[in-house]
Amino acid sequence: MALSLPEGDLQTRLQGYLDGLNNRHGLEESEITDNVVRVVALPGDVPAVLATARETLSIVHLSFITVVDRQGSFELTYELMDFRGGRVRIKTTIEGDEPVIGTATRSYPTANWHEREAYDMFGVAFAGHPDLRRTYMWQDHFDHHPLLKSFEISTKRTFEGLR
Amino acid sequence: MLSEERRAHHEGALTEPASSRLVSPDIRDEFGLETIDMNMGPQHPAMHGLLRLILELDGETVVRCDPVMGYLHRCHEKIAESRMYPAVIPLTDRLDYFANMHNEHGYVLAVEDLLDVEIPPRAEYIRVLMCELMRLASHIPSIGFLMLELGAFTPILYAFRERERIQAIFEAVTGARMMFHYIRIGGVKADLPPDIPQKIWDYIESLEDNFQRDFVDLIAGNEIFISRTRNVGKMTQEQAVEMGVTGPALRCTGVDFDIRRDYPYSIYPELEFDVVTDSAGDVEASYRVRIAECLQSIRLIKQCLEQMPEGEVMGDTGRRIRPAEGEGFGRVESPRGEYAVHVVSDGSDTPYRVHYRDPSFCNMQLLQEIIPGHYLPDIMPIMGLVDPVSGGWDK
């Protein structure tokens, strides 16, 4: 059974995605810049927004999930792509030091490993994830999350010493 | 006569999905059958790098397959936070070490997204030329690896002979055989030496002559190759897209997606090439897609050499690369799939966060889904379909 990929003019499609997301969810910000639909949502809304994108808008591909440690909050970026030039970027900010957010695996099964990596590197807990364990680090006796800014490595100290 | 019958028998025998070969756990308990837990461990001569596969085997059938990674984790994303922007480029070289140019290109596109620099057209052409040569140098050994894992020891030596010749070209242009550090922010490091375009042209013509003989005639019609790879690792388009697979592994199921054409970057809009797909979705289809992509790369290289303009090779980025606060995204079509880089800048000399979306990491999720139901010797051809590189999935 062949997968049907979207057709038509890029701008109309992007506008369609923007309107589709805006109409169904209360988004904090939403705009189209540089041919990318940028959307900011609350952490609690993110699984629902992703579900809309997958089921209603047929945006089939989740490219990556980036976590940025803003030292006091965590900023997640989900990049979605329909395969014909359209990009939707969903940003959300989780306050605090113990980030929890709903999982995206129900809409995008590929998020499985992306979320495992985010958990491993930052400690972001994804509620409802089927198999949340570490990807790169040791499973048993390693309690740190390496990419947090509080996890310092020696090169940074050396570099600053040189300045 | 016999080979046709045997071929039909094999095609017919595997029309249902491989997981139907699994015996249900209740039947296993009733008969007192046990499964073996086995490691196809990190030390293995034929694994594509350091991967530990925890397998649960029922005789020779794989019941469960769990990849455990992390044996080559080198903390690229963390180190990048303490290095200046240009100094991160050698790090990106070492991510997916069969596609160094594409890694560099992706990161540099992300940083140029943050800056506002004009890249001269000659630099763009050189970047594309190097990337397409790199694609050749990656697809040809991956065909060799597929055959090595099937048990034929000769094609990989022919493949590495070609790769050595391409690496000789890279050495003449960039100074290094493997870790190039060539594509810089704003352009490329240095212009091509004056005799290189002719050498590349001669090499490409000789490759075109040898390609059919070395990599297609010996392999594609081989009875044993066909019976080992047809209908092995078969996946549907929905499965592939759900698992986030991109690149030749996705195109071999029939989904027509190539970043060079759908999310164009650099000067790909001005070059002519076809996006090759195959509808079978098994290992043999991925082999055919890679062969066809090699021929498309040869076509692109010829166009680059013909159309290359004269001029500068480095744009004006100022003495210090210090982008304003913001985010930059770069995305390229690496030989394994979609390679994306997300750079977050806080206005200082060093990036605040660099995130690499490596295609090997994402394509590996295939293994957990596809392998159960296949036999143990089928695991290696399926890895040949995905073609991961351990520097990629482990960063």
Place this chain on the structure above:
Amino acid sequence: MQTVLNILEVEPIRLLISFGAVLFLVLNLAAVLTMAERKVSGYIHLRYGPNRVGPRGLLQPAADVFKLFSKENVSPGRSDLWVFLGAPIAMFIPAALVWLVVPFAPGAVVADLNVAVLFFVAITSIGALGVVMAGYGSRSAFSLLGALRGAAQMISYEVPLILSLLGVVMLTGSLSLADIVEAQGDTIWTWYFLFQFPMFITFYISGLAEVKRVPFDLPEGESEIVGGFMVEYSGMTWALIQAAEFASMAVMSAITVTLFVGGWQPPLPFLDLGHFNWVWFGIKTALIMFTFQWIRWSVPRLRMDQLMDLGWKILVPITLIWLFVTAGLLLVFPSLGA
């Protein structure tokens, strides 16, 4: 001088001395074959094989033997040591014993049994035992897989092996290998490989499978199970397994040549060398061994179920059909047989 030659006529001494000579030949052949394999594979891969040790690399086997003697014989901690160490011996003995019945030249057989074919078949079957001992004694998951695959493969391919040589036996009317060679006559078109061509091909393929060479080297499957039944062996124990493998490859080529390609018979009558016909035997055996190696470096390996399909569903029916054809033709034209 005369007394020395008279002693050589006395039965037990003749047998022991000639068997000793053949054993010496086999062990050296195993070493030379490693070298031949590496050179042949080198040239197929467009590279030189080993060419440093000695002129054109000819002393490489000596270097290999020295290295292997100096290696430690490691065995896994949990292994069953008697079975583990007995396995290489159990693999080597059948390969060496079959040389007892191979005719090198007219009248030059170590033991001219009148049931030589039966002896060959029986002793070859024992080879499967050695494989299972190696895999079971190693007590590791990979070895067990390799051993079970090896046992299944070797036992399955004995059926087409035996069936394919029955045609030759029918044509000759005798189970003695010396008789079979003599019945083939001294012209290339009377040798059995032409009339019994399907049987020749089947015997050749089954021989490849018995010796566990590519495309049938799944018990040793280097890409999946890294050595299979012999993964835990190192040093001299491994060397003995390799020697057993090469010796059995050599003996399978020798038997193929004896049964189908004319043994020591020259291809044309005027090329007859009398007692030096072992030169012809050597040339033909070397040719068959070269094809074994040629195939090894050219094709990928078969998966287990495909291997079994090939053996049971394709080779056995071919041999049965051609057996009937041969029997029918012998009934109608009795002069075809000896």
